[in-house]
């Protein structure tokens with residue numbers, strides 16, 4: 001698995017994966033195919049030389065562009081590219097269907113046409129919907145699909161297409177499903193980087209509803225290590241749920257960040273709830289632990305500390321991410337807070 005074709009490698013998780021794969025595997029060569037949407041950022045690839053990394057700007061829904069960039073010697077295609085923000089999918093689902101569904105099908109077809117040995121689809125626990133607050137309920141690989149947002153529905157559709165490519169054409173596929181990632185370089189529309197950037201600037205932190213929704217948080221590099229293992233050792237046709245057994249209520253996350261930055265809780269502002277807001281996500285990661293021997297390296301405390309330090313040390317990255325488009329989105333979505 002030396003020649004990797006990675007889509008969405010200028011985004012938050014994809015860029016962390018590119019760095020990790022290059023560092024861990026000295027023979028690895030990467031083609032990084034990314035459309036550079038508002039969420040794609042070449043700053044995320046700073047410091048990655050051109051020696052074993054080739055960046056190609058392109059759209060995964062553009063068949064000719066994908067075929068041209070893929071070549072005939074790719075060992076594995078790992079699909080990170082997606083529209084990834086639930087709130088944006090509620091405002092308008094079009095791009096989610098185009099990229100997450102049509103784009104995935106284009107990649108599956110192209111992978112088959114070019115003889116790619118393995119196709120990894122990076123998916124999300126959100127395809128399984130929302131869990132009750134009962135502490136004994138967890139997502140497993142056998143949980144039924146029950147996507148609740150247009151984003152989750154588009155990712156579920158993509159999983160079905162991957163499954164169909166395996167079943168009908170015998171393509172070697174692996175699906176990974178992860179919970180909420182946190183770490184450096186996450187676009188500040190997502191909750192943790194939004195609250196961090198706002199808190200650092202003494203701005204209000206918008207909390208949806210009662211703030212008691214539960215998410216299962218994982219440090220981004222731990223997620224990427226699990227994807228590497230699934231790529232190298234996962235069984236064809238299987239799905240692996242990836243989670244660090246780290247459930248937190250949203251308010252608990254905000255309070256930890258405010259405490260670490262020594263900021264007052266008066267910055268918290270409760271705002272109107274997200275329509276259809278999933279109450280709880282919680283992953284049972286037994287399969288990836290026992291089959292692939294994966295364990296997270298970071299605790300919540302160590303991962304959060306690293307993340308907070310990174311945002312505090314990178315005001316210019318935050319500023320550049322919050323460009324004109326971002327400000328328009330923020331004003332439209334949150335109004336005056």
Ligand code: NAD
Pocket residue numbers: 007008009010011012013014033034035036037038039040041058059060061079080081082083084085099103122123124125155177178179180181182187
């Ligand atoms: P992100 O929004 O930060 O990055 C997405 C990347 O995909 C960007 O670089 C963007 O330019 C690129 N992209 C978007 N549309 C494209 C297109 N049509 N063609 C080519 N490139 C395109 O997302 P992320 O948080 O890094 O998530 C990566 C993957 O992981 C996604 O598939 C997402 O569904 C999945 N995932 C994310 C999380 C999370 O907590 N962030 C959790 C579970 C699964």
Ligand code: TYD
Pocket residue numbers: 085086087180189190191192194206207208209213214215250274
């Ligand atoms: P988000 O980062 O959008 O991820 P997801 O919805 O995919 O889990 O949101 C994480 C949690 O934080 C979710 O319960 C919604 C909540 N949230 C807020 O309370 N305020 C915000 O401004 C945002 C963006 C999210």
